[in-house]
Amino acid sequence: MAHSTDLDLVNIVKRFGSHAAVNDVSFSVAPGEFFSILGPSGCGKTTLMRMIAGFEHPTSGDIRIRGRSMIGVPANKRPVNMVFQSLALFPMMSVGENVAYGLICRGVSRAEAAERASRMLERVGLKGFGERRVTALSGGQRQRVAIARCLVLEPTLVLLDEPLGALDLKLREHMKIELKQLQATFNTTFAYITHDQSEALVMSDRIAVMNQGRFEQVGSPRELYHDPATPFVASFVGEANKWRGEATSAAGGSIAVRLPTGAVIQGQGTVADKETLAFVRPEAIALAQDSSALSGLPNRFEGRVSAVLFDGANSSLLIDADGFEQPIRAVLPQAGPLAGIRVGAPVHVGWTANAMKVFAA
Amino acid sequence: MSMKSAPRLTLYLLLAPAILWLGLLIVLPHVEILILSFSERVAPRVYAFGFGNYLEFFTEPLYWRTFARTAIMSILVTALTLVLAFPIALYIARVARGRAKAMLLLLCLLPFWVSELVRTLGWMMLLRETGVISYVLRAVGLADQPVELLYNDGAVILGLVYGGLLFMIVPLANALESLEQAVVEAGFDLGGSRWTVLRRIVIPHAMPGIVAGSIIVFMLTVGNFATPVLLGGKNGLWFTEQIYAQFITRFNWPQGAAFGMLLLLLSSAIVWAGLRLTGQSLGTTLKQA
Numbered sequence: 001m002a003h004s005t006d007l008d009l010v011n012i013v014k015r016f017g018s019h020a021a022v023n024d025v026s027f028s029v030a031p032g033e034f035f036s037i038l039g040p041s042g043c044g045k046t047t048l049m050r051m052i053a054g055f056e057h058p059t060s061g062d063i064r065i066r067g068r069s070m071i072g073v074p075a076n077k078r079p080v081n082m083v084f085q086s087l088a089l090f091p092m093m094s095v096g097e098n099v100a101y102g103l104i105c106r107g108v109s110r111a112e113a114a115e116r117a118s119r120m121l122e123r124v125g126l127k128g129f130g131e132r133r134v135t136a137l138s139g140g141q142r143q144r145v146a147i148a149r150c151l152v153l154e155p156t157l158v159l160l161d162e163p164l165g166a167l168d169l170k171l172r173e174h175m176k177i178e179l180k181q182l183q184a185t186f187n188t189t190f191a192y193i194t195h196d197q198s199e200a201l202v203m204s205d206r207i208a209v210m211n212q213g214r215f216e217q218v219g220s221p222r223e224l225y226h227d228p229a230t231p232f233v234a235s236f237v238g239e240a241n242k243w244r245g246e247a248t249s250a251a252g253g254s255i256a257v258r259l260p261t262g263a264v265i266q267g268q269g270t271v272a273d274k275e276t277l278a279f280v281r282p283e284a285i286a287l288a289q290d291s292s293a294l295s296g297l298p299n300r301f302e303g304r305v306s307a308v309l310f311d312g313a314n315s316s317l318l319i320d321a322d323g324f325e326q327p328i329r330a331v332l333p334q335a336g337p338l339a340g341i342r343v344g345a346p347v348h349v350g351w352t353a354n355a356m357k358v359f360a361a
Numbered sequence: 362m363s364m365k366s367a368p369r370l371t372l373y374l375l376l377a378p379a380i381l382w383l384g385l386l387i388v389l390p391h392v393e394i395l396i397l398s399f400s401e402r403v404a405p406r407v408y409a410f411g412f413g414n415y416l417e418f419f420t421e422p423l424y425w426r427t428f429a430r431t432a433i434m435s436i437l438v439t440a441l442t443l444v445l446a447f448p449i450a451l452y453i454a455r456v457a458r459g460r461a462k463a464m465l466l467l468l469c470l471l472p473f474w475v476s477e478l479v480r481t482l483g484w485m486m487l488l489r490e491t492g493v494i495s496y497v498l499r500a501v502g503l504a505d506q507p508v509e510l511l512y513n514d515g516a517v518i519l520g521l522v523y524g525g526l527l528f529m530i531v532p533l534a535n536a537l538e539s540l541e542q543a544v545v546e547a548g549f550d551l552g553g554s555r556w557t558v559l560r561r562i563v564i565p566h567a568m569p570g571i572v573a574g575s576i577i578v579f580m581l582t583v584g585n586f587a588t589p590v591l592l593g594g595k596n597g598l599w600f601t602e603q604i605y606a607q608f609i610t611r612f613n614w615p616q617g618a619a620f621g622m623l624l625l626l627l628s629s630a631i632v633w634a635g636l637r638l639t640g641q642s643l644g645t646t647l648k649q650a
Contacts, residue, residue: 055546076549088543092565101561102551149551 003066006031006156006189007052012061014047021047022058023213029157029191029206034183036192036200039210040236045193048210049159052191053082065156076105081150082159086166087142089134095121095145096130102153120152121145124182139167143175151186160192164199176202197237201225209233231359234279239316241280241329244361247271255358263323266298267356275361282316284355285330287338288348297350301328305345308332317341319349391625398618414619424603424620431600432627434514435582438521442529442578443571445522450533450570451563455540466534469527477524481591484520485511488592512594520588525578532577536570537563572641576632583628600624 007029014022022044029035037045050056052063054075063070070078081102090098099117104110118130124144129137134145143163150158160179164172180203183190194200200207201221208218209232217229228234235242245257248264255271257278258264267278286294294300303321315332328349333339341347401411418424453465472480487493488510498504510516540563548558564571589599604624607617636643 053546053550055550074549075546076552076554080550082547082550084543084547086541086543088541088547090544090547090562092562101548101553105552105554105557153551 004031005029006033006066007035007191008062008064008067009048009052010062010064012048012051012063013059014044014051014056015059020213022051024061025210025213025215026061027208027215027218029189031189032187034180034190034192034203034205036194036204036207037210038194038197038200038207038237041195043210044213045195045210046161049082049161049191049193052157053080053159054078079156080159081153081155081157082161083146083150083163085161085163087146087163089142089145089149091134093134094130095126095132095134095137098134098145099130099149099152102149106153116152117148120148123185124148124151140171140175140178143167144178147179147182151182151188155188157189157191160190162194162196164194164196172199179203201237207237209236211236228279228357231277231279231361234277234357234359239282239329241282241285243278243324243326245276245278246274247276247358254353257358259323259325261323261325263301265356266353267358268354269358271358271360273360276358277361278356278358280351280356282329283331284351285328286350287317287330287333288350289337291348294348294350298353299356300348300350302346302348303328305341305343305347308341308343317347319347321349394618394621397615398622400615402613402615408615414616415623417616418619418623427598427603428600428623428627430598431583432631434518435521435579436631438518438525438582439575439579441518442522442525443575446526446529446533446574447567449526450530450537453530454534454537455542455545466531469530472523473527478587478591480524481520481588484516484523484592488516488519511592512596514593514596517589517593517597517599520592521582521585524585524588525581528577528581529574532570532573533567534570536567536573540566568639569641569645572635572639575635579631579635580628583624 005028009025009027012022012025013020025044025048027035037048039045047056051058052070054070054073054077058071065079090101093101096114096117099120100110100113103113103116108116114130118127121127121129124147126141126144126148129141129145134142137145146163147158164175164179167175176199179190183203192200192203201224204221206218206220207224209216209224211232217224217233219227219229224233224237228237234240243257243259243265245259245265248256248258250256250269250271253268253270254266255269255276256264256266257276265278267280269276286297288294291300291302301321301323303319303324305317306320306327307318309316309318310332313334315334317330317332318327319330320327330349333341338347398414399410399412400408401413403409418428449469453462457465475483485492489495490507490509490511492510494510495504495508498508499506544562544566545558548562553561584601585599586601586605589597590602593599600620601624604617604620607613607620
């Protein structure tokens, strides 16, 4: 019988002594979904993943795979396979033996296991690599062997524990796309954990942002980016200007924040407290040479460029503006009249009230 | 002296003790023994070149039987030591942490602070007819008269295994320690049982350590003298006793030299066979030891 979810975690708590590494986490993953858990190191995401794999046992709560509780089921009996951070390929076996290992454990005959392993290697683009030693492979190839070794078992769920961490930048960018494509081709449910927001944003259907053992927010990459639910999500996912101030007036979702310097900025949010945090994305900051171009915006300031941080498509400007203690970060325009802007040039900045999210501090 | 030859001279000076040690204490005596083994006594104090000493070995059943017995029992002792040491090494390398690990290794080392002779005498006190075990067996009513546990093959094997254990545990624990925890977890994650993980991942990984430990224990056992003599008594029949007898009791040095060469050949051949059988090279094995 088909089940509407592949994985359900129900009120999972894991304590190490008095410290709660995972604190009351619940979520579900739909079949075929690419689900990521994003969080800083030490937030409990690895513990969560190890509980799903069966290497740790929850203090309380339930883990269900296709509706069947996994409590008390050992790691080698769960329909879950894991791609380890270090990949953990078996160095004493050839590539083909690595992939066939799981099948042989299930009692598949050696000949059939070898046959299925070589077919799986072909599907991940490693045709004819079966006889090689795993130590003779490149980083990307090792990655694919680690995934092939899981996928050949046709698991309900594949867990991936920051498998791209050890790769260099270029290969990592490439593997992000490749992983996503592999997941789509095999239509297997992936649960991916990472501290790299770009990996999570690029590959995932849904992301859970985790902090100090709890989920801060679960949503699509766009929701997290454009509509963060908590100040942690706003600052952890993507770049943002962050200001601390006092709420002065709030009405119908819009709110005015007075900064310590006395400047007042307009944003969106419902805040009961006086102490607030305001976030604006660098790309939401409009730049202009004269103030008339920004006349429609509720937040308008005048400043000077203090630094140009050139990084190709991710280039940004730091602008010292009146009323702000820290420079405002904005995206460097790559075309138009401001494309060649230099340090010291005067510039006007502005943003809409919608672009600024205000939270209680 | 030129600038270039100075480091070269330093190198030679540094190597000198090792070269002297190897040359004077190992190579020279062996060459001497080799030559000695080919000299036959034709008349009192008259010696001639010949293979008589080696022929004597093959024609006298006591000699080659003792030789074969020593080889087989040494292999048995090595295997037993491996079986006993593996779980201990596995525990030390993969379960014990920090202080407990250091304590356990120290515990293995502790008996070696006492001389081999004293340790063997300790076993004699336990095993002899009037010894501790015999006394306990009688006290609890499991035996109605004194039990002699000494002077049999079991006692010899027990003593030799005990003496070899440490030399097996250390290289094994070293080899097992270098196995990445994630690799073991991956073995379980992909559906392996404990037995499968042990057989297909842990043991192949530990192979250099297994071979290194086995070579050391085998060598120590084959060449042991005190343990078989003391624990085996007249039934010890260890080949080293034959060598001792030729050199010391019978004063037949050429015969003793021939036996010595045969023992060297035997241990070399068995080590070579062991390496071939397990597909290990001497280089990787020595690194592990």
